[in-house]
Amino acid sequence: MCDEHRTEAAPETSVADRHPRTRPCRPAEARRAVERAVSERCRATHTPFKPQALSDALLVTSELTTNAILHGGGITDFHVVVEGRGVCVSVSDRSAALPVAKDHTDPHGRCRPGGHGWPIICRLARDVRVTDLPSGGKQITAVVPLS
Template sequence: MCEKHRTESVERYRRPCQPAEARRAVERAVAERCRVTHTTCDREALGDALLVASELTTNAILHGGGITDFRVDVGEPGVRVSVSDRSDDLPVAKEPFDPRGRRRLGGLGWPIVCRLARDVRVTDLPSGGKCITAVVPLF
């Protein structure tokens, strides 16, 4: 189970080891915000946020050398998910077919993130690696 630490308005969780842990952290942060503000969010929008969190953590695990930091912030524009990893490489979308015409596995996560999020930023970290932050509208 993720352990949370409050830092300003950002919920900071222990680094998830699996995408499911990232999804649970987002669900808890959204549920807490809705409880405190007596608001509801669109279930479909929450599903989009969970998918974005899952894709970002999966990509960090598979292609980024592992997750080095994970943050969730729920505010007026929606849910902001930030995932840091060890790689300096920028995320890329792969063509669905290789040069021989065979269907490739994977390569769809980054386009999904870019399609569902309102704002996506990739920031180089001073110690190496990068942080990807995506904001998904909820309200």
């Protein structure tokens, strides 16, 4: 997904398959939801996780939510599911525009701020999907390994 964009129809999922929905307004709220979901699942299943893996999932969450706010017209939906040995984070926004990695320098060779979020997401997640939403906008789902 990160090298070539592909989109797909919005998947059908039941509410029972997800952690209770919240719609965070800020990346910090989304990170807390991911941390809570991972901690609850690992405690319930007696499954350990590596602290670095949780840090990776929290960074991906921050980048997805920040990008939705800065480039997607705001967060319209958010959910997190811990399944198997990974955490699946989905963030929806109002924009149908696909995410892009930007050059870190301008045409004059000067450094530009920003543009690091999408490459970070692609590097840390094992699966990244962009789904067009029937009501408009998109959902980006990233699965980050916990082991």
